[in-house]
Amino acid sequence: MxxxxxxxxxxxxxxxxxxxxxxxxxxxxxTTPTGPTAVTTANVTYSNFAGALFQTKCNNCHGPNGSVKIVWAFNGLASIKNDTRVANSVLVTKTMPKGGTLTVSERELLQAWFDRGMPE
Ligand code: HEC
Structure with a gap:
């Protein structure tokens, strides 16, 4: 027993x-979208969101092996910070990404990232 x-x-x-x-x-x-670690307009940074977005949406054409790197060379955070045409082409004129699209939420997060001063 x-x-x-x-x-x-x-x-x-x-x-x-x-x-x-x-x-x-x-x-x-x-990161589930509603989880505590989700990327939001309040915490968006280069390393948790923006960097990957530029990498996937712009690098093909503007990266080191891109055909139009002469127009704008994507080469990390500084290449975005130092060129006001980037925010302008993506968020204002919306001519970029050429041949591609951004979702509404990608655009919102990117806008927030620029508004917050492009934190790393
Ligand atoms: C399919 C290729 C392609 C992709 C992807 C692409 N671009 Fe471009 N980009 C171009 C071409 C071509 C030009 C030259 C101007 C034109 O033809 O509109 C250009 C021009 C630019 C310019 C110069 C200023 C201007 O407005 O003309 C900037 C800045 C730029 N692109 C940023 C971006 C960013 C940021 C992304 C990603 C969100 C991106 N591009 C994605 C092809 C591309």
């Missing part, structure tokens, strides 16, 4: 531990 009790206790503790660690793992999952 005593041995059975302790086996039961052990099983209960194991189940509890498993439940806890599973819960923790779920809480640590990265």
């Amino acid at each position: 005593k041995k059975q009790n302790s086996i039961f206790l052990l099983a209960a503790i194991t189940a509890l531990l498993f439940a806890c660690s599973k819960k923790q793992a779920e809480e640590l999952k990265p």
Whole structure:
């Protein structure tokens, strides 16, 4: 009887531990749109959003191997900060990205990023 009790206790503790660690793992999952670590207009930076956007939407044409790098060379954060034509072409005239599109939320986040002074 005593041995059975302790086996039961052990099983209960194991189940509890498993439940806890599973819960923790779920809480640590990265960026769901509504999660605490989601990118918003209040926390958008170059490293959590803007950099990847320029990389995927502009680099093909304006990056080191791009055909129009002579018009504007995308080469990291400084190449955006030092050229007002970038924000202008994407958000005002909307001529860029040429042949591509930005979603409404991408545009909102990018606008917020420029408004916040292009934080790294
Ligand atoms: C498919 C190729 C292509 C892509 C992708 C592209 N561009 Fe361009 N970009 C061009 C071409 C070609 C020009 C030359 C002007 C024109 O033809 O409109 C240009 C011109 C520019 C200029 C010069 C100023 C101006 O308004 O003409 C800037 C700044 C610029 N692009 C920024 C961007 C940014 C930022 C992105 C990404 C969001 C981007 N481009 C994506 C092809 C591209």
